[in-house]
Ligand SMILES: Cc1ncc(C[n+]2csc(CCOP(=O)(O)OP(=O)(O)O)c2C)c(N)n1
């Protein structure tokens with residue numbers, strides 16, 4: 001049916017994105033999305049053409065993590081769609097709201113092994129919050145409204161909408177927008193007063209409480225409530241990779257990163273605590289390797305917006321279902337401020353006796369000292385102006401997690417749950433599109449940089465002043481470390497037979513760069529990088545044999561430190 005008011009599926013998609021307030025989307029065209037790209041030609045939002053679909057997916061993710069808004073990625077059918085699978089799985093593991101729109105072969109051709117056909121709907125069922133294959137153009141507007149709502153509400157996550165080519169070209173009258181109601185989906189469960197009472201009671205009896213902050217503490221936007229709660233109740237906190245910056249890490253009540261490569265003092269505080277207040281974290285095995293030896297004498301309050309997380313790995317004595325902002329507001333309305341001088345003295349003693357290792361050398365750049373120097377240069381005049389730090393995956397990521405003191409939420413972006421090498425460079429460019437007002441600094445390994453190196457072209461095309469630091473240890477450092485510790489130093493496939501010249505590569509992309517190997521040059525090189533008007537690549541040659549310590553081997557309890 002075609003009347004004057006009808007629009008093609010492609011135009012309905014573009015209109016839905018415009019209506020949702022999308023400012024920028026990332027993608028890559030192909031045969032089954034040519035009609036969609038024809039509509040994008042006139043779109044009010046900016047389309048950023050990356051150099052690989054994986055880059056587009058991670059860029060949408062970086063944009064979403066930096067802003068809290070839904071990131072959008074487009075890809076064509078078949079290989080385009082399968083190229084975004086890693087980006088979708090990365091976003092899913094870290095609860096990042098992205099909307100992926102893929103082209104599909106025409107509905108009549110589905111199932112025929114048609115050219116560039118892949119069942120991306122089937123492939124992404126287990127790695128999306130929800131996904132759709134749209135068979136009728138009349139359904140498209142409603143599906144997109146639901147997709148945005150699902151991605152961004154409750155516990156955020158990726159949603160995929162697969163749109164066959166005939167649906168893109170056929171027309172429907174845009175339906176009047178109807179409010180999205182999804183039976184059984186409750187993104188804002190009401191907080192139970194009994195659960196709040198039980199939580200308050202546990203806090204009032206606790207002598208040694210520790211708040212365990214996860215990604216939910218960032219996603220909930222409960223920064224102010226959390227600050228009041230922790231400071232008024234004198235509760236020390238640890239934050240996971242996802243929770244960094246939910247509470248300012250330069251505050252004496254912050255103990256930084258817990259878990260496998262967390263600070264010893266963070267793990268000792270957890271181990272000794274009598275109350276774990278888990279706020280939007282999921283007791284991931286990289287944090288709680290052995291749940292029985294995590295906090296053996298503690299009661300556990302587990303606050304989460306997703307009921308499926310509560311009791312998944314650790315039994316909660318007090319489950320609290322709800323949005324963290326609502327839960328903390330309810331708690332703050334009733335709580336009486338207390339001081340805990342004894343417990344905080346003990347925690348300070350843990351910190352004093354077990355500092356994070358930051359070796360220095362006059363002859364080689366120690367990666368830990370490099371990260372410390374980046375932390376200093378990333379600080380703004382106020383925390384509001386602090387740079388966004390984006391990492392890749394490996395040793396450099398763990399040093400960054402330990403030593404970067406995040407003072408605001410959404411300023412430390414890293415692939416946590418999936419641990420996706422190649423995430424950093426495209427995520428940094430996405431973050432810069434989301435927050436052009438803030439400096440964006442990428443900390444990346446020599447391995448991970450080569451996994452999406454093609455996005456240098458996207459960075460250059462848009463002249464994005466992304467500051468890229470390659471921590472070049474001449475190896476796949478994190479795997480090399482495991483081989484050193486647990487496989488008799490048999491370095492299978494972790495020491496490169498060839499290393500490219502990254503500064504020359506940057507030059508090929510018309511990006512300024514410099515290589516340093518003298519520790520005396522680090523400060524001036526970082527300053528030069530920050531002062532450069534455009535993108536800049538700083539390759540730092542660091543000691544190759546350095547290990548990330550402390551380390552709790554996989555499956556270990558909070559005091560099972562390697563080598564002790
Ligand atoms: C896509 C992907 N492949 C493989 C791995 C396994 N892995 C984890 S860390 C690592 C080494 C990373 O090396 P590099 O990027 O140089 O960082 P470094 O550890 O040296 O700092 C590897 C291979 C991974 N996390 N992701």
Ligand SMILES: [Mg+2]
Pocket residue numbers: 394445446447471472473474475476477
């Ligand atoms: Mg390396």
